[in-house]
Amino acid sequence: MTAIDPTAHLTAEQIEELGRELDAIRDEVIASRGEKDAAYIRKVISAQRKLELVSRGVLLFSIFPPAWLLGTAGLSVAKIMDNMEIGHNVLHGQWDWMRDPKIHSTTWEWDHVSPSDQWKHSHNELHHTYTNVIGKDNDLGYGIMRVDEDQKWHPFHLGQPLWNFINACFFEYGIAAYDLELSKNLHKHRRKNPEFRARAKAVGRKIRKQVLKDYVIHPLLSGPSFLPTLAATFTANLVRNLWSHSVIMCGHFPEGVQVFERWSIKGETRGQWYLRQMMGSANISGSKAMHFMTGNLSHQIEHHLFPDLPSNRYAEVAVKVRALFEKYELEYVTGPLPKQVFSAWHKVFRLSLPNKKPQVKTPAREQELLAA
């Protein structure tokens, strides 16, 4: 909790009114969802597949530097598309309304070492429900970082810029680890839990398949280009990891984004839930291409308000949401990618050092909640 609650000026009725206005925005999109949206996602999926196929084809000749460059760039973009605009959003159920079993949250599998069903649990159910609630949302600092002045400092946190950088390079493995809740489940008495073991096995299988494809089969198929192709797929995975890590850091870490205490979400109304999503997320501004490559997570605020609306509609939703921020005098945290990445990293560095305990002014609404 930052020292001053930026929502303290809102009355309970205003918050519920805000909730109703947001519901209306959501209903409008749902009522107009249709053929164009379906055509959009099918086009993106088809483009991604073609790009991946062509890039991997080009990489068969990766011994020639121009082929290496072209293939690696193409494969990097293809992997980013797979994870961001396609995988993340399909797994959110954004396209389930199409009733196409091939583009459905329950059947989709992505180019990522965390099996999609495990990711869906930790991301959709935990992170989206408990957004930015300390102790409940594992995405907050991924359990290895201190992200708020209020969190207790430990000498371990001195290394957090380094942990964060390593996590960025191997982000998909980091995600798989916390989807498995490794830090919790590696305790002796939990390790033998059959449910955990089954999940760990599933991750093992997924990793094996992914590694085999990227680091054995594809290089082998490249014959004399074995080593360059190996380097290419490694690079593509690295680029994808660094990119998605940056985008996701920008979603909840930049300065100005609020975090919440466990008690503050007890008995939360729909309006209050919306408000927490508004205050707990940050956007990235930029071109259409930028929005596309971030999987429209550049519209993180809109995505957190309406996680299951089709991603191609967030841009138009953002205009209306931003107007509501203004109407209710709330801060819409947004900025260009470099600025937001810097801001997030700055926080990681700053909080690696201990700080004085901030003064918490408990606003009236929270006192009410505390009393309840």
Added chain:
Amino acid sequence: MTSTVLRSRAWKLLEMVTTPLLPSDYLDLVSPLRAGADLRGRIEAVRPETGDAATVVIRPGRGWRGHTAGQYVRIGVDVDGVRLWRAYSITSPTNRQDGRVTITVKAIPDGKVSNHLVRRAKPGTLIQLDQATGDFVLPRAKPAKVLYLTAGSGITPVMGMLRDTEFDDVVMVHCAPQPQDVIFRSELHDLVADRKLRLTEVHTDTDGMLDIARLDELVPDWAERETWACGPAGLLDAAERHWSEHGVQERLHTERFRPSIVVAGDGGEVTFSATGKTVDADGATPLLDVGEEAGVLMPSGCRMGICFGCVTPLKAGAVRDLRTGEITEAEPGVLIQTCVSVAAGPCAIER
């Protein structure tokens, strides 16, 4: 090594390259109708038949196993981006040279799929197909005398039969509001001219609804005829009663286009098909809570309709979405979010 072993090894290798996708996901991009693909079809033409009916010519994928005259095919069409499945009788003969099949669709008021197919479907569109099925078919042994009793779009399976198999003595009684509403009218009249068919048209706008007792006058030997009847429930119910009363019900074959009407009232008996539990639910309690209270293991997440952690196949009946009031009816492949769905009449979900 035999060639099949080689091929399956090559396929395995391909799967390792394409993981987490399948080779078919890539092949579908270029050849969605190939052998081995999920069964699909491509609409090649849409030809108007009457003011509100059209024939859709479909080129089925290589996996199509053909049909028997009178059968129907389920097709999955994307209407406003949403995949909807409906059944349509096949109107083309089984021996069509070019391998195409046709269905003939009558647009019904507010009908989503029928209006889409009749008025908006474009040649070139891919649709999903199932293999032909249905037992409203002709017998192996040719009956000596045949009666076709049809009304409205119920003529479609019978047209499939007429185009497929010739009989020595065929009578048809067909009901439609007006002459211009009779689907396939000129083709029927050609058959009459060739003496292959005796036809009675009942124009219900002027003649009134067909009273089944009038059959004695229209087709005096109706009770001796092997009869295929297809049309609205009223006609078929009356026919079934009539044939039973005369003790010849085994000569009557009927095909209905509409399933028994789902009672979309509030609440109902919920069956959890995997665990075999059945409980009564009211129209306000989400199925997620209903299941949990009954001790059924229900997946769940946010419990407010956003995370899709609770999606479950709806196997039968209907549920109401608490948020929109919208009713979702069971069809293969339909998934519901149990945390925002309530029973709208008896229903079954796979848990």
